[in-house]
Amino acid sequence: MSDPDTESEPTPNNKQRDLINSVDGTYLVDAGAGTGKTFAVTRRYANILETTDATPEDILLITFTRNAATEMKDRIVSHCDYSTAELADAPIQTFHSLCNDILQDYGFDAPTLLGIDDRIPSSTRIIEDSIVEEALFREFFEQFSDTHPEYTDYVRIISDPTELLDLINQLASKGVFPTSDGWYRNGATDLDGDFEAFKSQFDTVNEPRNDGNKQSRLRSKLNGYGDNKIYLPDAPPKHEIRGDGKQVPADLARRVFDADREQLRAFVHDVYFEYLEFALARNYLNFGFLQLFAFVLLCEDHELRKELEYDYVMVDEFQDSSEIQFKLTLLLAGTNNLCVVGDWKQSIYSFQYAAVENITDFRNRFQQFADELNDDTTRVSYDTAPVETIELKKNYRSTQTILDFSEHALLTPAANHDTVDTAAVRDDIVSLDSTATHDNTQIEAIQHEDEHETILHTITDIVGNDAYQVTDDDGNLRLPEYRDIAVLTRTRDFGRELQSVADEHGLPMAYDGGIELFRTDPAKLLLAWLRILDADSDRGWAPVLERAGYTLDEVDHMLDTETYPEDMLAFRDTLAAMETLAGVMRTVFERYGYTGPRADVLLHTVESIRDTTTLTHGDLIQFIERGIEHGSTHEVNTSAGENSVTVQTIHATKGLEHPIVILANMNSGRFPPSSTGSQTIMYDDTVGLRQRKRFATAHGQPYIYDDWKTDVLRRCLNRDYDEERRLLYVAITRAESHVLFTAGDDPNTFLEELPLDITDGDATIPEITIDTDERPVFSVSLPEESGPTKYSPHSLMDTAVYEDVTEGRGTEFGTRVHDFAEEYALGADIDPQNDDEHNVKQLLDDLSGTFRVEEDVYLPLNTDDGRVTLSGVIDLLHITPDTIDIIDYKTDRGRHAESEYRKQLSVYYHALTALYPDRSIDPQLFYTATGETIHIDPLDQTTLADLTIQH
Numbered sequence: 014m015s016d017p018d019t020e021s022e023p024t025p026n027n028k029q030r031d032l033i034n035s036v037d038g039t040y041l042v043d044a045g046a047g048t049g050k051t052f053a054v055t056r057r058y059a060n061i062l063e064t065t066d067a068t069p070e071d072i073l074l075i076t077f078t079r080n081a082a083t084e085m086k087d088r089i090v091s092h093c094d095y096s097t098a099e100l101a102d103a104p105i106q107t108f109h110s111l112c113n114d115i116l117q118d119y120g121f122d123a124p125t126l127l128g129i130d131d132r133i134p135s136s137t138r139i140i141e142d143s144i145v146e147e148a149l150f151r152e153f154f155e156q157f158s159d160t161h162p163e164y165t166d167y168v169r170i171i172s173d174p175t176e177l178l179d180l181i182n183q184l185a186s187k188g189v190f191p192t193s194d195g196w197y198r199n200g201a202t203d204l205d206g207d208f209e210a211f212k213s214q215f216d217t218v219n220e221p222r223n224d225g226n227k228q229s230r231l232r233s234k235l236n237g238y239g240d241n242k243i244y245l246p247d248a249p250p251k252h253e254i255r256g257d258g259k260q261v262p263a264d265l266a267r268r269v270f271d272a273d274r275e276q277l278r279a280f281v282h283d284v285y286f287e288y289l290e291f292a293l294a295r296n297y298l299n300f301g302f303l304q305l306f307a308f309v310l311l312c313e314d315h316e317l318r319k320e321l322e323y324d325y326v327m328v329d330e331f332q333d334s335s336e337i338q339f340k341l342t343l344l345l346a347g348t349n350n351l352c353v354v355g356d357w358k359q360s361i362y363s364f365q366y367a368a369v370e371n372i373t374d375f376r377n378r379f380q381q382f383a384d385e386l387n388d389d390t391t392r393v394s395y396d397t398a399p400v401e402t403i404e405l406k407k408n409y410r411s412t413q414t415i416l417d418f419s420e421h422a423l424l425t426p427a428a429n430h431d432t433v434d435t436a437a438v439r440d441d442i443v444s445l446d447s448t449a450t451h452d453n454t455q456i457e458a459i460q461h462e463d464e465h466e467t468i469l470h471t472i473t474d475i476v477g478n479d480a481y482q483v484t485d486d487d488g489n490l491r492l493p494e495y496r497d498i499a500v501l502t503r504t505r506d507f508g509r510e511l512q513s514v515a516d517e518h519g520l521p522m523a524y525d526g527g528i529e530l531f532r533t534d535p536a537k538l539l540l541a542w543l544r545i546l547d548a549d550s551d552r553g554w555a556p557v558l559e560r561a562g563y564t565l566d567e568v569d570h571m572l573d574t575e576t577y578p579e580d581m582l583a584f585r586d587t588l589a590a591m592e593t594l595a596g597v598m599r600t601v602f603e604r605y606g607y608t609g610p611r612a613d614v615l616l617h618t619v620e621s622i623r624d625t626t627t628l629t630h631g632d633l634i635q636f637i638e639r640g641i642e643h644g645s646t647h648e649v650n651t652s653a654g655e656n657s658v659t660v661q662t663i664h665a666t667k668g669l670e671h672p673i674v675i676l677a678n679m680n681s682g683r684f685p686p687s688s689t690g691s692q693t694i695m696y697d698d699t700v701g702l703r704q705r706k707r708f709a710t711a712h713g714q715p716y717i718y719d720d721w722k723t724d725v726l727r728r729c730l731n732r733d734y735d736e737e738r739r740l741l742y743v744a745i746t747r748a749e750s751h752v753l754f755t756a757g758d759d760p761n762t763f764l765e766e767l768p769l770d771i772t773d774g775d776a777t778i779p780e781i782t783i784d785t786d787e788r789p790v791f792s793v794s795l796p797e798e799s800g801p802t803k804y805s806p807h808s809l810m811d812t813a814v815y816e817d818v819t820e821g822r823g824t825e826f827g828t829r830v831h832d833f834a835e836e837y838a839l840g841a842d843i844d845p846q847n848d849d850e851h852n853v854k855q856l857l858d859d860l861s862g863t864f865r866v867e868e869d870v871y872l873p874l875n876t877d878d879g880r881v882t883l884s885g886v887i888d889l890l891h892i893t894p895d896t897i898d899i900i901d902y903k904t905d906r907g908r909h910a911e912s913e914y915r916k917q918l919s920v921y922y923h924a925l926t927a928l929y930p931d932r933s934i935d936p937q938l939f940y941t942a943t944g945e946t947i948h949i950d951p952l953d954q955t956t957l958a959d960l961t962i963q964h
Contacts, residue, residue, distance in 0.1 A: 026407050029053040033060050035352075036325075039400045041375050042354040045445045046419075046746035047410030047670070050354055054329055055085050057352070059092035061325055069095060069103035073323040073345060075111065077330040082106050085329075104323070108338050109300045111345075112307035113139060116298075117873065119317055123306040124293055126313050128193025129286075131293040133306065134928050135873040136884075138297045144618060146299055148636055150178045153291045157284060167280045167694075170706040170717055176692045181285050183696055185301035186335040186366030188308065191286040197309065199385070204278055206701025208270050214699065215266040215729045221259040228259045230430070234728040235261060239721075245711055248721035269722040269729075274702055281694065281702060304337050311344040312392065322347030331355035335366045340382050349395040357441070358423060361664060361740050369736075373441070376400050404443045410670050413447040414454035415748055418768075420444065422741040425766045427685050427734035449749075450488050455481060458679075458754040458764055461774030465514040468677055468755055470775045472498055472520065472658060475673060475751075483672035483750045495521050499659045499671035501744045503684035507677060508660040519781045521657035525665065535607040535615055540637045542601050545585055547631055557581065560605075592832065594619065594633060663744045674748035676741075679756040679764040685737040691727060700726050827904040830941055831888065834902055838864045838889060849904060852944035856900075862893040870924040874958045883920045883961070890925075897929055899936040906942055914938055916960060919951040 025033055029049060032042055033056045044050035058074060061067050076082040086100050104111065116123060116133050124131050140146045154174040158164075171177065184190075189204065190197040196204070218231040238251045256262045292298060298306070311318045326346040328334065332355035334342075342351070353375065360369035371378060379400065383393040408416055420442055424435045461467040475481045475493055482490040483497050500522075502508045508524050515522035538560060544553030551572055558568045561578070571577055584604065591597050598619060602612045619633065659671070678684060694704050703723045708715065741763055745752055756764055760771065826849075833850045836843055838857055845851040857864075868887040891898035899921045903914065918936035925934045938947040952960075 025049075025053060025056060028403060028405050028407065029056070032352075032403050032405070033057045035401070035403065036061055036064060037350055039349050039379075039397075040352040041372070041400055041402045042352065043356060043402065043404045043443050044354050045356050045405060045408065045443060046359060046743075047408040048405035048445065049407075049409055050329070050405060051081075051085065051088070053405065054327060054354055055088040056092055058085075058089050058327065062093050062095065065324075067324050069100055069105075071324040072104070073111075073326045074103075074105040075326075075328040075342070076105065076107055077333055079107060079110070081329065082110075108334075108341065109139075109303055112303040112341070115307045115310065115321065116303065119314075120306055120310050123310045124289070126309045127190060127197060127286075127289070129290055129293065131290060133293065133298070134296070136296060136870060136924060136928070137293075139303065140297045140299050142618060147175045147178065147639075149292075149295065149297075150175060150288065153288055154284070156291075157287055161283065164280050164283070166708040167277075167704075169708045170693055170704070172693065177281075177284055177694065178288075180281065180692065180694060180696060181288060182299070182301045183366060184285065185305050186337055187698075188337040188340055190305055190309065191282045191289070193286065196282070198312075199388075201278070203698075204281075204696070204702045205274070206270070206697070207699055208267075211270055211699045211726075211729070212266050214731070218729055218731060219260050219263075225259065229261070231729060232256070232259065232261050235725065238724065238728075242719040242721075242724065243716070244721045245707070245709055245718050254725065265725065266729075269725045270700065272703070272722055277694070277702060277704055304341065308337055308341055308344070311341070312386070315390070315392075318344060318392065319347075321345060324348055325350045325352075327352045327354070329354050332357050332360035332369055332372045333362050333365075333367045334371050336368050336371070336382075339368075339371050339378060340386060343379075343382055343386060343393050346393075346395070349397070358739055358742050359667065361667065361736060361743055363733075363736055369739075406443060406446055408445040408447050411447060411746060411749055412449045412452040412454045414452055414456065415745065415750075415752060416445045416447055418456055418752070419742055419745040421767055422745055422763075423738050425738065425741070426762055427737045428762050431732075431734050431762070433738075449484070451482075451484055451490055451750075453480075453482060453490070453750070455751045455753070456769055457752075458756070458767075458769050458771040459774040460756045460758070460760055460771050461776050462758040463776035464677065464680075464755055464757040464774075465511050466776035466778055467774035468500060468511060468675060469515060469518060469520055469778050471675065471753065471755070473779055473781065481673060481751050493673060494656055495658050496656045497672040498675065499661060499666065499669075499673070499747065500675045500677050501661055501663050501666055501747065502676075502678050503663060503740065504678070504686060505662055507683070508662065511677065512660055515658070518778050520778075522660060523657050524660045533615070535602055535605070535612045536637055538605055538607075539598060539601050539615070540634065542585075542588060542597070543634050543637075546589055546597075547634060663740050666747050667743055670747055670749055672749045673751045673753070674744065675753045675755060676744050677755045679754050679761050681759045681761045684741075684761050684763065685734060695723075697730065699730065830904050831902055834888065835866045838866050849941035852941050853902065853939075855944060856939060856946075860891050860898075862891050862896075862898075865890040865892065870921055870928075872920050872924040872927075872954075872957075874954060874961060883924075883957070885917065885920060887921050896933045896935060897925055899925060899934065900939050900946075901937070902939050902941055904941050908940070908947075911938065911947065915949050916952065916957070918949040919957060922949075922951040923954055923957070 026049075029052065032040070032053045036057070042050070044053075054074070058072060061072055062069070074082075074085065076085060082105050086097070086103070086105050089095070089105075090097050090100060106114075116137075117135055120133050123133055140149070151174050154171075154177065158168045161168075184200075187203065188198075189200040191200070195201065215231070218234075219229045221227060221229050232255055235251070235255050238254050239248075254261065254265065289302065292302060311321070323345055324347060326342060328342055331353035342353075353372070355372050357369055357373045360367055360372070363369070376398075379397045383397050386392040411419075423438055423442060424433055426433055459467060459471060472495070475498060476495055477492050479492065481493045483493050485491045500508065500511060502511075512522055512524045537556060541553045541556040541560075545557070547553075554572060554577060555568055558571060558577075558581075559565075561581070563571070588597050588600060591600065595616065598616055601607075602616075619636075661669075691705055693706050694702070696702050703720075703726065705720055705723045706717050707720055708717050710716075711718070754764055754767075754769075755774065756771070764771065830847075830849045830853065833843065833845065834853045834857070837854060845854050866889055868890050870885055870887055872883045874883065887899055888902045889898075889900040891900060899918060901914070901918060901921070903910075918938065922934055922936045936949040936951055938949060939945075940947070
């Protein structure tokens, strides 16, 4: 039987039909791997349109990705009477996109609800790139540290400021927000933790083992108390902590839980609140802040909430939702017609703040969150009971052998000290039934110290082998090819190493995931030239000269004598004369022929930072160095050629399927990864806000000490291996026909405990010959811009007005005049070189306000073709307490294009009016040739919207 997610199987099975026809009421749908949930969800949506009075505007369908939203719209169109155009603006979108729309339409004043004296204008950008935001946060924290001497002791213990950014995003995902004078709603209580929940965990880990004959796990763990730690003098000694019996003293739970956290809370509050202010001032928000402000707006504006409520709400991939997303769902639902779809066994995104409890404890959380939202007024007016469960059990992907084996992943210990309540887990597992016609499945485990080579040998053994036949599109068995194989890894590094070995031997393989952008050759050479420009000669010239082919002796001689090749010195001077970092980057890349996707992404990343801050050469050097140090990654889309093996992380492959899966690097310390320690300042639901380090002066010496209470607390909280088990389950269930595991000389606990034999592998690799169409094709997708389609104001202008103009002086002259105007406005001590520049100087000398040059502006417009954004750069803003002059320099010799310039200035006018509603905005053209200022009467936004459609 074919997968119902394809056109070949239009008929739903019985359980899918139950979901499709269950329109009214609350439903929790357990949609196991490969059970056709997208098929069922989109059919259910179409059925609501067909059998009720609802229109697409009445139905909210939340998806996990933009691509999923697009796919679902396409499927719905094929099953209902609505066209693609009619569904274009339907609320079928991600949480982030939905919150962005709410804020764009209604959220201008949302920050004031938290006591922030700022707004969310329509030009606000959404920062999706973590590298970009980390750079911005470092800039913020440097300013914060300088202006808050009262927090010096906390600043001293923070080695990496981005830890605080992670903490802020974690709190935002849980609905913990700061206000100007405290915490929003019950946020302060959340930060204090829950002693009863902690005590329960404490008692469990403190229970003696082996019927009371062996000490508790906690007492055993605390044998390492104080090892490699330096505590303050008031810390109790080890013997007092551990006690004399099989358990640690019961009162230790209260001793370590209680702590004076008032100043710590104040520090976190002020960093959090002022970073929100910083982001708004810089005109950007991240995904967490989108949800934060949308949530506050919906909580506080009761009329708006009523206006936005939906008659039907469906949430796909609910196991990947966060706490605040659950609460947003309740606020947006106007009735109990709520359907959440997901699979707890595939919840693997806790690092993105997904809360698996949203689905495993759905009923309790449904009631709990509704009660919290209703504590001061009714926000959730519908009944939270009953909740009906629908289980999708028929699997259209894997053989029954694979499905049965996959359940062992959820029952297997991940480490020697890990235990699993197998009875409880078995009760929660909904076993799946395969629809596969053939079940010739091979499940094997292979071990060899040269694991990379063994994997390549295994791949060559599989290709064309009868024992590993796979099913073709017609349901028949065929011999396997390279394209049928996917190598999945827990972490990225192993996959990249495997890719390198495959390249050496000519085996067609393509890594599909993230590249360490700043460890690429374009980034390293860019860094070298920036160091040369920044007078860090040795560290810059050495890689540049080596790249040019000079020997190490020649390089050493040039560094010692500072005699460098003339062409390189000339190139350095060319770079030094450039006015923008983007120009430097492009010139470096062009010199070395880096015109491919890696260079494009690098340019895009730095340009994204430049949009929100000003980077000097020195700043950019530090930025790239940090990227190299931390291995910062960017997502890559790789076309694996016509016939190539795919390499992916398990996280990247979720939702995909492959005929043959090789689960590699099943080694100790790699899967699960070794613990990397906690943040300096951490938050946990159970123990609240804590610090692992504290700065103090003891014994007459200032020092950063370890916090003994936090050390003990961390030993009481078991490491959560459940997500690692779920990752293993996801990896196995990606396979359609065959699963193979590989390890080096130290297999992990998973591989040792799974019910299969481990055989010795072969690391010899036969000679590999492939056709050219089997080679991988590498490409990188630039990050999608969030929000509407963007255009330049110049796209509205009719260039025909320039056709008969002969007296112009060219773009090069115009650029020189604009550069002079910018530098002079910024205070440069420069003299005008021509009449145009004299006129500019006179204009600026006569203005008494403050200047802002090269200001980016954005104007969103609603058109008949959907929402678009016009974005441009204003030459000069002249700002006074009451007025803002928009000044656009024109070097034209005549006024032939004034009607077209009016369109451009109108865009700037409306963008500035939205940003500064209390000031008078005056758009002006300044003709540099004559020194004449022309005040422009702006077009209205409706006219601009019509012009956008026309062009």
